Amino acid sequence: MAFPAGGSDNILLITDSYKVTHHFQYPENTTVVYSYFESRGGKFPSTVFFGLQYILKRWLIGPVVTKEKIQEAKELYSLHFGNDYFNEEGWNYILEHHKGYLPLRIKSVAEGSLVPFKNVLFTVENTDPKCFWLTNYFETLLVQVWYPMTVATNSRYQKEIIAKYLDETADNMDGLPFKLHDFGFRGSSSVESAGIGGCAHLVNFMGTDTIAGISTARRYYGCQMAGFSIPAAEHSTITTWGKDGEYEAFKNMLTKFPKGLVACVSDSYNIWNACEKVWGEQLKDIIEARDGTLVVRPDSGDPPEVVVKVLDILGKKFGTKINSKGFKMLPPFLRIIQGDGISYETLDTILTNMKKNGWSADNVAFGSGGALLQRLDRDTQKCAFKCSYALINGKEVNVFKQPITDPGKKSKKGRLNLELQDGEYVTMTEGTGDPKKDLLITVFENGKLLRDYTFDEVRSNAEIDLVKNRIK
Numbered sequence: 001m002a003f004p005a006g007g008s009d010n011i012l013l014i015t016d017s018y019k020v021t022h023h024f025q026y027p028e029n030t031t032v033v034y035s036y037f038e039s040r041g042g043k044f045p046s047t048v049f050f051g052l053q054y055i056l057k058r059w060l061i062g063p064v065v066t067k068e069k070i071q072e073a074k075e076l077y078s079l080h081f082g083n084d085y086f087n088e089e090g091w092n093y094i095l096e097h098h099k100g101y102l103p104l105r106i107k108s109v110a111e112g113s114l115v116p117f118k119n120v121l122f123t124v125e126n127t128d129p130k131c132f133w134l135t136n137y138f139e140t141l142l143v144q145v146w147y148p149m150t151v152a153t154n155s156r157y158q159k160e161i162i163a164k165y166l167d168e169t170a171d172n173m174d175g176l177p178f179k180l181h182d183f184g185f186r187g188s189s190s191v192e193s194a195g196i197g198g199c200a201h202l203v204n205f206m207g208t209d210t211i212a213g214i215s216t217a218r219r220y221y222g223c224q225m226a227g228f229s230i231p232a233a234e235h236s237t238i239t240t241w242g243k244d245g246e247y248e249a250f251k252n253m254l255t256k257f258p259k260g261l262v263a264c265v266s267d268s269y270n271i272w273n274a275c276e277k278v279w280g281e282q283l284k285d286i287i288e289a290r291d292g293t294l295v296v297r298p299d300s301g302d303p304p305e306v307v308v309k310v311l312d313i314l315g316k317k318f319g320t321k322i323n324s325k326g327f328k329m330l331p332p333f334l335r336i337i338q339g340d341g342i343s344y345e346t347l348d349t350i351l352t353n354m355k356k357n358g359w360s361a362d363n364v365a366f367g368s369g370g371a372l373l374q375r376l377d378r379d380t381q382k383c384a385f386k387c388s389y390a391l392i393n394g395k396e397v398n399v400f401k402q403p404i405t406d407p408g409k410k411s412k413k414g415r416l417n418l419e420l421q422d423g424e425y426v427t428m429t430e431g432t433g434d435p436k437k438d439l440l441i442t443v444f445e446n447g448k449l450l451r452d453y454t455f456d457e458v459r460s461n462a463e464i465d466l467v468k469n470r471i472k
C-alpha cells in the first residue's frame with residue numbers, strides 16, 4: 001500500500017508549542033542531538049515494543065515538508081506566540097536541501113519484541129548537522145508509541161495468565177488465540193485510537209470486534225485479516241422481543257444462525273432462568289442437535305461468581321466430561337463468554353474460582369473493552385524520551401539528567417546499543433556497545449522506511465514461548 005507523500009497533515013504542527021522555541025536554546029555549534037526512548041518501569045516488568053511503524057508510515061515518511069506547510073505553520077505560530085519564534089529558516093533548509101524529507105535516523109528494537117524495562121527501545125538522531133533542533137521536535141509524536149506498546153503489553157500479560165490456567169486445566173493450548181476478545185471500540189477515545197489499540201491487541205490474540213484494528217493491521221502492517229469474530233446478540237436484539245419474548249429471541253438466534261459459533265447475551269432479565277429453563281430445557285434439543293457451538297454471554301453480576309454459577313447450571317442441564325487434566329468440560333456445542341469486568345486484575349480471580357470449582361479454563365472466553373484499550377496511560381509503563389548524546393563544537397558530550405528529587409528519572413548517557421548477553425537484553429551506554437551486536441535496527445532514515453515489519457513477524461517476535469513460560 002503506497003503511502004501519501006506526507007499526506008495533508010502538517011507535520012510542523014504535530015509537536016508541543018515549547019518545542020517551536022527550542023532551536024534558540026541549544027548551545028552554539030550544536031551539530032548532533034541524539035535521544036532515546038525507554039520504559040523506566042511501571043506495571044509490567046517487560047514491554048512488548050509495538051506501533052512505531054504505524055507512526056512512521058502515518059506521519060513521517062516521504063516529503064512531509066512543503067512550502068505550504070511552512071507558510072501555514074509560520075502564520076499559526078505567529079498568532080499562537082504573538083511573536084516570531086518559528087524556525088522558518090530551518091524548515092526552508094529541509095525543504096531546499098532535503099526536498100522535504102526529514103533528515104533523521106531512527107533505530108529501534110524489532111517490533112513485537114518483549115524487552116525488560118530500562119532498556120533502550122529506539123533512538124533518534126539528526127543526519128544533517130544543521131538540523132540538530134529536529135531530533136527532539138518529534139519527541140511529541142514518537143512518544144505516542146506508549147499507547148500501542150502499552151496495549152500490546154497489557155494484552156500480552158493477560159495472555160500469560162490465560163495460558164497458565166489452560167496449561168493447568170485444559171487438554172491443550174489450541175484455544176488460546178481466541179480467549180481474549182476486543183470489545184473496546186466504543187470505549188476508545190477516538191476511531192484512530194481504537195485502530196491503533198485494536199491492532200496492538202491483535203499482536204497477541206485473534207479475536208476482535210474492533211474493526212478499526214483490523215483496518216490498521218491491513219494498512220500499516222500488511223495483514224489482510226488480523227482478527228476474526230462471530231454472529232452475536234446485543235441486548236437490543238433480545239429485549240425488543242419483550243420481557244416474555246426471551247425464548248423467541250433465543251430461538252431466533254439458533255434459527256437464523258443454524259451452524260457454527262453464535263453468541264447470545266443472556267442476562268437481560270434473569271440469567272439463571274435463561275440458563276436453567278430457556279437454554280437448559282426449552283431449547284435444549286435444538287442446541288444439542290445443532291452443528292455448531294452456542295456461546296452464552298453473562299454480562300452482569302460479580303464475574304467470578306456468575307461464571308461459575310452459569311457453568312454449574314449448564315453443566316447440570318447438558319452434562320459434563322472430565323478432561324485429561326481432571327477438570328470439567330461442557331459438551332463441545334456449549335461455551336461461555338464473559339465480557340463484563342474483564343481486566344488484567346480480574347482475570348485471575350475468575351479463572352482461579354473456576355479451577356476451585358473443578359471447571360477447565362477451556363470452557364470460557366473473555367471480552368474486554370475499556371480496560372483493554374483505554375484504561376492505560378504513558379505512566380503505566382513509565383515511557384520516556386531523553387537526550388543522551390550531543391556533538392557540540394565537534395566535541396562529543398554524554399548528556400544526561402539525574403534529578404536529586406527522583407533518582408528513578410535518571411537518564412542514560414551517550415550513544416546506546418541493545419545487545420543480547422546470555423539470552424538477556426542489555427543496554428550498552430556511552431558508546432561501549434559492539435555495532436555488530438546491536439539489536440537496534442535502522443527503520444527510518446532521511447524520510448525513507450528501511451524496515452517494513454509484517455504482522456506475522458511482529459506476532460512471531462511476541463509469541464509466548466509456552467515451554468519457557470510454563471508456569472510451575
Ligand SMILES: O=C1OCCC/C1=C\Nc1ccccc1
Binds near residue numbers: 183231263367
Ligand atoms: O458476544 C460476543 O461473542 C463473540 C463475538 C463478539 C461478541 C460481542 N461483541 C461485543 C462488542 C462490543 C461490545 C460488547 C460486545
